Structure formats: structure tokens, C-alpha cells
Amino acid sequence: MTFPVVGMVGGGQLARMTHEAGIPLGIRFKLLSDTPQDSAAQVVGDVVVGDYRDLETLRAFARGCDVITFDHEHVPTEHLRALEADGIPVRPGPDALVHAQDKGVMRAKLDAIGVPCPRHRIVADPQDVAAFAAEGEGFPVVLKTVRGGYDGKGVWVVDSAEEAAEPFRAGVPVLAEEKVDFVRELAANVVRSPHGQAVAYPVVESRQVNGVCDTVIAPAPGLDETLALRAEEMALNIAKELGVVGHLAVELFQTRDGRVLVNELAMRPHNSGHWSQDGAITSQFANHVRAVLDLPLGDPRPRAPWTVMVNVLGGDYPDMYSAYLHCMARDPQLKIHMYGKDVKPGRKVGHVNTYGDDLDDVLERARHAAGYLRGTITE
Amino acid sequence: MTFPVVGMVGGGQLARMTHEAGIPLGIRFKLLSDTPQDSAAQVVGDVVVGDYRDLETLRAFARGCDVITFDHEHVPTEHLRALEADGIPVRPGPDALVHAQDKGVMRAKLDAIGVPCPRHRIVADPQDVAAFAAEGEGFPVVLKTVRGGYDGKGVWVVDSAEEAAEPFRAGVPVLAEEKVDFVRELAANVVRSPHGQAVAYPVVESRQVNGVCDTVIAPAPGLDETLALRAEEMALNIAKELGVVGHLAVELFQTRDGRVLVNELAMRPHNSGHWSQDGAITSQFANHVRAVLDLPLGDPRPRAPWTVMVNVLGGDYPDMYSAYLHCMARDPQLKIHMYGKDVKPGRKVGHVNTYGDDLDDVLERARHAAGYLRGTITE
Incomplete structure (x- = not known):
């Protein structure tokens, strides 16, 4: 057969779940992993x-x-450009990916194409942070290193110039942003293929705890249809203007005055799209594989009125497997997704998905299972 | 973590899809495969x-x-008994599995527990076949070697004693069965765990072409509820009486006079259960893994009114991947499951699943996709 080989750089849970989604398509999956114990390396043949x-x-x-x-x-x-020069298709390509790697480049591009963002500019030092604050509503101000941050790392919320010293210590450019007065966080997930086909998943609500995604509800409850459509169109437009290939997650703030502002971009399957594994006709992982292979994309619509994803974080005891007995017996419809990672407190080691007609019930089931697996719920 | 290792003997597509279903549970999967090119060996890490x-x-x-x-x-x-004596749990165990290995043992046991079967007995030679025919409705008679047959192999339908020589050549005991006057074939799929929990999937209709499964419709259209319930109870009873652990497929004849008779048993995930990957809340593969680990079983109920599975057989040209473009663009809801096997004419190399509210539409979509992949439909 002439089935293609997809090379995946990085052995985390996103690679693991992309491999899982690629198996039914018969594609060959090759993994570049830091260690043989990485999440994906445990389940892939060609590592x-x-x-x-x-x-x-x-x-x-x-x-x-x-x-x-x-x-x-x-x-x-520059490595991605070298691979492209060697004739290897890199998807997403470096010209797109840089917008997910460098928050300064991202903000400049979104400004240029007219996408609403929090007020922002690159700042030089703590005095400049004070000047940035004075240009708007004052402190607090959000500071981010333009490269290297994730899950709340590389992000500071400061109340004065005195508190603003640390972000500058790494020697990386620092981006200042207004602290947005948001009602909630949303995410618009889209997938785009090289020939320009794109699909949009329903806009979801994403709830963070301590800067880490905790719960995702699909679709976002009570979201005004016009605002939902605007968010989807915005994400599709960003994917097109930035030349994204594959999955793009656009993290959004829904403001008190009824706008959506772009918080972050991710160009790969994303935590805010994990619900789609059990809740959508085609998962974000399956569509990412189809996009990077330039295959026609699958239907992104939901299969149930409500789907909820809750992350499972490492807790105080390492044995999550024994918790399966209670969780599976309590809820025969529960979908567990574990990553094969060692438990460390606060580390994302898995997630659960639930779906159904009644949001309260679906939320309760997911929260109970995630809490029981973590050990914060014991009954 | 203390996640268990499931050892899978055999590297075919059932192992491949069981591995796929085990990834989200975080279990470790170890494969014993005939070659490194086997279907499952391509996608499993520990081979x-x-x-x-x-x-x-x-x-x-x-x-x-x-x-x-x-x-x-x-x-x-005897190898399975040796492993058990070494202290390794073997699931299903040899005392159960022998009923799926030896059709003579299977028929004797089903008789003993009162499960309706076609009229049958072990026959000694062609003259004895003629005697068996004379004891009932006469020829044609179905002859089966008691061990080693599958997908129509090891099965003969004979119209006379003269035609009955070949089955006896292998020196294996031969079972004679009446040729049942059936309306259609059904399958009752159940999963049972060591602690005795069991779940039943809806009874499906299974359509064979040249002795090979071609199409499965879930649930079986127009099946009388009483008959469906009787078939499910029969399968649950067989699983219990035979001590099956894991997935059990009971292949059935629905007779013209409104009975169900057992045709064959399979103690592993089965072609008649592939629809459950996209059509049930918990797939047969996920429930097989849960059963062999003695975890609580998942909900087997359907997620859509109708799900159809059509097998993809090898056709005349080897490149099935290029057919993806047409199939995926035509039907964004189509679910393709390919096994990574070389195409040989008539060989099962994959299947497709479709689901929805309208059976005619669901059937047409699955048949079109399978036909296009095989090359028998070109538009």
C-alpha cells in the first residue's frame, strides 16, 4: 500500500492521542521523543x-x-526552515508557527489583520511597564515573556513597577497586556488544510484554575449566537491569514461589554478540544491528521447536546488505576483518557469526558470522576 | 503508576483495534506477533x-x-493450561476457549445447557453423512472440520455422499449439520468479566457474501423485540455457562419459523461488533480490555438509531489511500478503519462505519465508501 508516514515531533499526550486517531486511517506514525518513557513513546511502534x-x-x-x-x-x-529547504513538508509551516511561538509576533500580526486583542505593547523595563499602565486603565498589568511560556508559566500579573522586575531577568522580550475584565474564557477551535478547506468546532467555555485549564464545556453555555459566529469566523480568518495547516486553538476572553478578544494561539491539538474525542463526529486529533496529509476534513459537529472535559491533575497518591473500579462502576458512560505519565502534584496526567442531554448531570459526572481519580473526592 | 500490562497473542486487526481502544485507559499493551509487519505490530510499541x-x-x-x-x-x-499453571491469568481461559476452538465440543455443550442449535452430529465417513441426511430432511448437509475453520474455510455444503469425501481427508473429526432454512443471520454480542458482570450489545443483522461477512446493521432491522431479547439472553447464558471472560460473539440463524439457532461462537472481538467503534457508547474493543482486566464494563448501548458496517475487501488495485480523497470529501461523517495490510483480492483489509437516523442513507453511504475503496465503484 502507499500509505503515508506522518512524523510527529514531541512525545507528549497530544502525540499519543494523535497516534490513536491515526490508527484507523492506516497511516504510519513515526515519533521523535525525548525519552523512551514519554507518553506517546509508550504506545507508538516507530520511535x-x-x-x-x-x-x-x-x-x-x-x-x-x-x-x-x-x-x-x-x-x-530556523530548523523548520532547514527541513522545508530539504523538501520535507512541515505542517504547520514555520511562517505560521512563529505566531504560536512568539507572542510579540502574534500580537503584531493580529493587529495588522484587524483581530481584536487586549491592549498591549512590548515593554523595555519596569519603568516602561508603569508607562504602559498609565497609558490605559493603570495597574494591574499582565506581563509575558514572548517565548517559552505555557500553562501559566512565563506569565505575571503585577500591581506596580516594583513588582515588574522578574519577567525581565530572562533577557527575553517582554509583552505587556491590559488585564482584561472578562466574564469567562472561550476557545474557538478550527482545522485548516493546505488546499484551504477549513472546519470550525463549536465555541467552548474553558475554565482555568491557577492558570491551568480545568474544565471545558462544549458548546459554551448560553453563548449568544452572534458572538459564537463572530468567534468562529475570527478563528477561521486567523487560520487563513496566518497560513495555518492543522489544528488552531484560539483562546478568547469574553468581556463584560460583549466583545471577544484573543488571548493566546496554539497550532496543534489543544486541551480545549479534547472534548471532541467523545463529543464530536470527528475529533480534533483525527482532523489534525487529515489536515497535515491534505485529506478532506471530517465533520466537526457535536454528537451530543453537551460534552464536558475535566482535566485529571496529579494528586498526592500515585495509584490512579485502582480508582478506575469506582469511577467505571459509578458511570458506565464515562470516558477516561490517561496519558501514561508519572503522577506529580499538579501535572496533567489525563482527562475525562462525559456527554449527555442535561448539562448539570454531565458536569457533575465529569467533576466527580476527575476528582476521584486525583484523590480529592473519596466517596 | 501501577497500570497493568495486557499481553495480546496474535498481531491481526483485532489486536490492532484492541490496542487503539486500550490507549485511553493508560494500560500497557504487549504484543506477540508472527512478523513485525503484522497489522497490530505496525502500531504497538512493545512487540x-x-x-x-x-x-x-x-x-x-x-x-x-x-x-x-x-x-x-x-x-x-494445552499451552493455555501451562500458562495458567505458571500463574498467568488467561482470559478467556482454556476451559471456555475450547468451545470456540472445537465445534464438536461447542455443540455438545450447547446441547447440554439447552441452547437451540441446528441438528448435528459427528460423522465418521461419507456413508455416515448419507445416514445423517436420512435421519432428517435429507441433503444438502453442511460438513465442518471441528477445528481450524474460519470465514467459510473448513466448511462444505454437500448434496450427496459422493461429494462428501474431501472434509475427511485432513484426518480431523467432521461435524455434520442440517442446512438451516434461515431468513437471515444475526449476531448477539456480549462481554463478560471474571467477577460475572455482563453486558449485551443490541442484536445485529450480519450479511455474508461467499461465506465472508460483508455488511452488519445495528440493530437488526425489524427484529421482533421478544426474539431480540431471547437472543441476548441466550448469548448471556452461553457466556455464563461456558465461563467466558471478554467478548463473546454468538452467530445466529433466524429461521423461517421464527426461532434463533446458534451457528458459531467467537471468544474475542468480532467482525459483527465493529460497528460499536463508532455506533456504541463503549466499543467491543474497549469492553474486551475492561473485561480481561476485571474492570467494570462500559455501556453497550447505541449512540445513533442506525449504524452500518461494511467490510473493505482487497480488490484489483493496491492503492486504497488515493480513494480517501473521494470518500472523505463525499461523506464528512464517514468512519474509515484500515488495518495496514497488503491488498490481496478478497482479503479483509479494513471496514467502514456510518451512522444516522435514516437506514437507507446510512447503508448507501457505507456501501459506496467500501465499494469505492475496493475499486468496484468508480464514481
Whole structure:
């Protein structure tokens, strides 16, 4: 057969779940993983252990792959250009991916194409942060290193110039943003293929705890249809203008005055799309695979009125497997997704999905299961 | 973490799809495969290449597995007993599995527990076949070698004693059965766990072409509720009486006079249950994994009014991947499941699932996709 080989750089849970979604399509999956114990490396047949920051490692890995895609956004842009120059399709390509790697580049581009963002500019030092605050509503101000942050890391909320010293210590450019007075956070997930086909998943509500995604509700409850449509169109437009190939997650603030502002972009399957594994006709992982192979995309519509995803974070005791007995017996419809990762407190080690007609019931079931797996609920 | 290792003997598509279903549960999957190119060996990380007919190979494979299960029924019964004596849980165990390995043992047991079967007995030679015919409605008579047959192989339909020579040539006992005057074939799929929990999938209609499963419709259209319930209860009763652990497929004849008779048993995920991957809340593969690990079973109920599975057989040209473009663009809801096998004419190389509210539409979509992939439909 002439089935293609998809090369996945990065061995985390996104790679693991993309492999799972690729199996039914009969595609070959090749993994570049930091260690043989990484989440995806445990379940993939063709694994290369190596450092994605090393160009020759990447080049050797890419030989025999029909396309390269990613579990994370940390591959140096110049390495991606080198692979493209070697003739390997890189999806998303470096010209798109840089917008998910560098928040400064992202903000400049979104401004240029007229996408609403929080007020922002690059700041030089703590005095400049005070000046930025004075230009708007004052403190608090959000500071972000333009590269390297995720899940609340690389992000500070400061109330004065005195508190603003730390972000500058790394020597990386720092972006200042207004602290948006938001009602809630939303996410608009879209998938785009090289030939320009795109699909939009329903806009979801994303609830964070301590800067980490905790709960996703699909679709976002009570969201005004016009606002939902505006958010979907915005995400499709960003995907097109930035030349994204594959999955794009657009994290949004819904403001008190009825606007949506872009918070972050991710160009890969995203935590806010995990609900789609059990809640949509085609999952974000299946559509990401189809997009990077330039295959026609699958239907992104929901299969149930409500789907809820709750992350399972590492708790105080390491044995999550024994909790299966209670969780599965209590809820025969529960969908557990574990990543094969060692439990460390606060680390994302899995998630659960529930779906059904009654949102309160669906929420309760997901929260109970995630809490029981973590050990914060014991009955 | 203390997640268990499931050892799967056999590298076919059933092992491949069981691995896929086990990934979200975070269980470790270890495969004993005939070759590194086998369907499952392509997508599993931990693969041992070896011969399942060799006891020492099995023993070495079983070390480090928490439980052993199977992709096929061909492991010698005495080897399974040896593994059990070594302290390895074998699920289903040899006392159950022998009923799926030996059609003579199966018929004797079903008679003993009062399950309706076609009229049958072991026959000694062609003259004895003629005697068997004379004891009932005469020829035609169905002859089966008691071991080693599948997909129509090892089965003969004969019209006279003269035609009955071949089945006896292998030197294996031969079972004679009346040729049942059936309206259609059904299958009752159930899953049972070691602690005795069991779930029943809706009874499906299974349509064969040249002795090979072609189409499965879930649930069986127009099936009388009483008859459906009787078939489910019969399958649950067989699972209990035979001590089955894991998935049990009971293939049935629906007779013209309104009875159901058992045709065959399979103790593993089965072609008649593939629809459940996209059509049921919990797939047969996920429930098989849960059963062999003695975890509570998942909900087997359908997610859509109708789900149709059509097998993709190898056709005349080897490139099925290029057919994806047409199939996926035509039907964004289509679910393709390919096995990574080389195309040989008539060989099962994949299947498609479709689901929806309108059976005619669901059937048409599945048939079109399977036909297009095979190459018998070109528009």
C-alpha cells in the first residue's frame, strides 16, 4: 500500500492521542521523543529518541517521513526552515508557527489583520511597564515573556513597577497586556488544510484554575449566537491569514461589554478540544491528521447536546488505576483518557469526558470522576 | 503508576483495534506477533515476534504480563493450561476457549445447557453423512472440520455422499449439520468479566457474501423485540455457562419459523461488533480490555438509531489511500478503519462505519465508501 508516514515531533499526550486517531486511517506514525518513557513513546511502534533542538537529529528523523507535524511549539524556527529547504513538508509551516511561538509576533500580526486583542505593547523595563499602565486603565498589568511560556508559566500579573522586575531577568522580550475584565474564557477551535478547506468546532467555555485549564464545556453555555459566529469566523480568518495547516486553538476572553478578544494561539491539538474525542463526529486529533496529509476534513459537529472535559491533575497518591473500579462502576458512560505519565502534584496526567442531554448531570459526572481519580473526592 | 500490562497473542486487526481502544485507559499493551509487519505490530510499541504454537515462546512472552488475551482462537489448549499453571491469568481461559476452538465440543455443550442449535452430529465417513441426511430432511448437509475453520474455510455444503469425501481427508473429526432454512443471520454480542458482570450489545443483522461477512446493521432491522431479547439472553447464558471472560460473539440463524439457532461462537472481538467503534457508547474493543482486566464494563448501548458496517475487501488495485480523497470529501461523517495490510483480492483489509437516523442513507453511504475503496465503484 502507499500509505503515508506522518512524523510527529514531541512525545507528549497530544502525540499519543494523535497516534490513536491515526490508527484507523492506516497511516504510519513515526515519533521523535525525548525519552523512551514519554507518553506517546509508550504506545507508538516507530520511535526515534533524540533532541528536537538538534538540526541533524531532526533531519535524520525526517528522512522517510512524508510530512512533519508537532506535539508542541518549541522547535526552533530556523530548523523548520532547514527541513522545508530539504523538501520535507512541515505542517504547520514555520511562517505560521512563529505566531504560536512568539507572542510579540502574534500580537503584531493580529493587529495588522484587524483581530481584536487586549491592549498591549512590548515593554523595555519596569519603568516602561508603569508607562504602559498609565497609558490605559493603570495597574494591574499582565506581563509575558514572548517565548517559552505555557500553562501559566512565563506569565505575571503585577500591581506596580516594583513588582515588574522578574519577567525581565530572562533577557527575553517582554509583552505587556491590559488585564482584561472578562466574564469567562472561550476557545474557538478550527482545522485548516493546505488546499484551504477549513472546519470550525463549536465555541467552548474553558475554565482555568491557577492558570491551568480545568474544565471545558462544549458548546459554551448560553453563548449568544452572534458572538459564537463572530468567534468562529475570527478563528477561521486567523487560520487563513496566518497560513495555518492543522489544528488552531484560539483562546478568547469574553468581556463584560460583549466583545471577544484573543488571548493566546496554539497550532496543534489543544486541551480545549479534547472534548471532541467523545463529543464530536470527528475529533480534533483525527482532523489534525487529515489536515497535515491534505485529506478532506471530517465533520466537526457535536454528537451530543453537551460534552464536558475535566482535566485529571496529579494528586498526592500515585495509584490512579485502582480508582478506575469506582469511577467505571459509578458511570458506565464515562470516558477516561490517561496519558501514561508519572503522577506529580499538579501535572496533567489525563482527562475525562462525559456527554449527555442535561448539562448539570454531565458536569457533575465529569467533576466527580476527575476528582476521584486525583484523590480529592473519596466517596 | 501501577497500570497493568495486557499481553495480546496474535498481531491481526483485532489486536490492532484492541490496542487503539486500550490507549485511553493508560494500560500497557504487549504484543506477540508472527512478523513485525503484522497489522497490530505496525502500531504497538512493545512487540515480541515469535510463534504462538511454541510453549517456551509463550512463556517468555507472558513474563511481565498481568493478563493474556487473544486476537484469534488458535493457541493450543494445552499451552493455555501451562500458562495458567505458571500463574498467568488467561482470559478467556482454556476451559471456555475450547468451545470456540472445537465445534464438536461447542455443540455438545450447547446441547447440554439447552441452547437451540441446528441438528448435528459427528460423522465418521461419507456413508455416515448419507445416514445423517436420512435421519432428517435429507441433503444438502453442511460438513465442518471441528477445528481450524474460519470465514467459510473448513466448511462444505454437500448434496450427496459422493461429494462428501474431501472434509475427511485432513484426518480431523467432521461435524455434520442440517442446512438451516434461515431468513437471515444475526449476531448477539456480549462481554463478560471474571467477577460475572455482563453486558449485551443490541442484536445485529450480519450479511455474508461467499461465506465472508460483508455488511452488519445495528440493530437488526425489524427484529421482533421478544426474539431480540431471547437472543441476548441466550448469548448471556452461553457466556455464563461456558465461563467466558471478554467478548463473546454468538452467530445466529433466524429461521423461517421464527426461532434463533446458534451457528458459531467467537471468544474475542468480532467482525459483527465493529460497528460499536463508532455506533456504541463503549466499543467491543474497549469492553474486551475492561473485561480481561476485571474492570467494570462500559455501556453497550447505541449512540445513533442506525449504524452500518461494511467490510473493505482487497480488490484489483493496491492503492486504497488515493480513494480517501473521494470518500472523505463525499461523506464528512464517514468512519474509515484500515488495518495496514497488503491488498490481496478478497482479503479483509479494513471496514467502514456510518451512522444516522435514516437506514437507507446510512447503508448507501457505507456501501459506496467500501465499494469505492475496493475499486468496484468508480464514481
